[in-house]
Amino acid sequence: MTLAPLPGHPHIAYRDGELCVEGVRVRDLAQQHGTPLFVYSQAAMRDALAAYQRGLAGRRHQICYAMKANSTLAVLQFFARQGCGFDIVSGGELERVLAAGGDPAKVIFSGVGKTRAEMRRALQAGIGCFNVESEAELEVLDAVAVELGVQAPVSIRVNPNVDAKTHPYISTGLKGNKFGVAHERTLATYQRAAQLPGLRVVGIDCHIGSQITEVAPYLDAVDRVLDLVQEIEAHGIAIDHVDFGGGLGINYQGDTPPAADALWQQLLARMDARGHGQRKILIEPGRSLVGNAGLCVTEVLYLKPGEQKNFCIVDAAMNDLPRPAMYQAYHAIVPVQGRAGAATQVYDVVGPVCESGDWLGRERALAVQPGEHLAVLSAGAYCMSMSSNYNTRGRAAEVLVDGTRATLIRQRESAADTFRAEILPK
Structure with a gap:
């Protein structure tokens, strides 16, 4: 048996000319479940998580999977069983965490537009922390908590004005972005939070973007956040944890992001050098845990030659793979x-x-014929979670592979599924 792993995808390989995810042939999965079809490697997710765990070994820490990358219940269940918490950005995501068996006490609620209903549900569930993103949100959360007779654990998300050098749509740490409290307003916001009876300050949060492939932006953010921690604590407000967000990139096209364990060795060394080695660390990786664990299988429908371009028309589309x-x-x-x-x-x-x-x-240079299958790689993150029913196309099925076992974890949607909630007026 000849084995040819794909670069950057150690658990996806050709065996005797057949593409396999771990020990399962992709062609067999396509024939059994149809296409488009998402296939995930559990070993790839485990390896990606292990790199973070190695990098943070011996430190007080909590890894919170940023579930917006892929919120499929079986994926959430896997990370919950590995001891992970979750970074959520909506009430719906909280319900998914609970349905998958996640611990609400390990949930961080981020996002700029939390509603009162979402705040109330999260407080009732007993989540670990709210990452508050504006002064106005601070006041509303206090009012909701007082109404319930509880205190909301809060961390202020700081916008450090750090350029992550990534796509503008996924940059979150610059002054022009909608996220977080401006660096210059941070102390005043913490002082206000400390005054409000419904809030309990527990940490500080920072997230500068996604698909980051350099260490320097992280180091810059660490320094700016630690400067703020020192200033806040000098005014009598204790900060237990520092949340550095996520954003570490993956290899899509020759990208060379640092390995997670190597990245954290550098970040922890910077914290130690500045006397903050004792602090609890929270991180929110998403894409780097699931992105290269998944692929999307699609069937070639037609080959259409043209004067300027040749088209390979497949049955997967922008509703399946929006990126x-x-x-x-x-x-x-x-x-x-x-x-x-x-x-x-x-x-x-x-x-x-x-x-x-x-x-x-x-x-793309391809040798294909109609009826054959292609695999779109690096499709584990921001594909199924962003998929839609545009053109009344049912969302794809999903399969999780563990060794030689393949488990269907989402059924393919039918046309009836797509309009089940609609009502015809009489």
């Missing part, structure tokens, strides 16, 4: 069944949705 349409993002696309020596042709890989923006990959 190319939204961010002009790159995903590697590989054949599920390799054909040694076959001549390649350059294609734009496009879906059937009626939008010119419905493309999955541009100018």
Whole structure:
């Protein structure tokens, strides 16, 4: 048996010309469950998490999976069983955590637009912390907590004005972004929080963006946050934990982000050098835990030659894989069944949705025929969680692979599923 792992995807490999996720042939999964189909490697998720655990070993810490990356219940259950908490941004995500068996005491509630109903539900569930993102939110959360007769544990999310050098849509730490309290307003906001009877200050939070591939922005953010911690505590307000968010990138197209354990060695060294080694650390990784654990399998429907472009039309579309349409993002696309020596042709890989923006990959050299399958790699994050029913397309099925066992974890939606909640007027 010949084995050829894909670069950056150690648990996705060709075995005798057949693409496999761990010990399962992707072609068999496509035939059994149909396409489009998302397939996830449990070993890849475990390895990604282990790198963070190694980097933080011996420190007071809590890893909170940023579930907006992939909120499928079976994925949440896996991370809960590994001892992770969760970073949520909506009341719906809280319900998913609870349904998957997550511990509410390990939940951090982020997001700029929490409603009173969401705050109330989170307080009743007993979540670990609210990452408050504005002074106005602080006042509303206090009122809701007082009404319930409890204190809300809070951390202020600081906007440190650090350039993460990433796509503008996923940058969150600059002055022009909507997130967090301005660096210059942080002390005043903490002083107000300390005065409010319904709040209990427990930490400080910072998140500068997503798909970060350099260490320098993190080090810059660490210094700015620790400066604020010292200033806040000098005014008599204790800070127990420091939350540095997430955002570590993955390899989509030759990207070279630092390994999670190497990154945290550097960040912890900076904290130690500044005398903050005793503080509890919270982090919120998402994409780096699940992104390269998943792929999307799609069937080739038609090959359409043209004067300027050749099109490979597949059954997956922008509703299944929104990142190319939204961010002009790159995903590697590989054949599920390799054909040694076959001549390649350059294609734009496009879906059937009626939008010119419905493309999955541009100018890809592929040797494929209608009826064969392709795999879109690095599809574990921000694909299924952002998918939609546009063009009344049912969302894809999902499969979780553990060794040689493949488990269906989401059924494919039918057309009836997509309009089940709608009501025809009489």
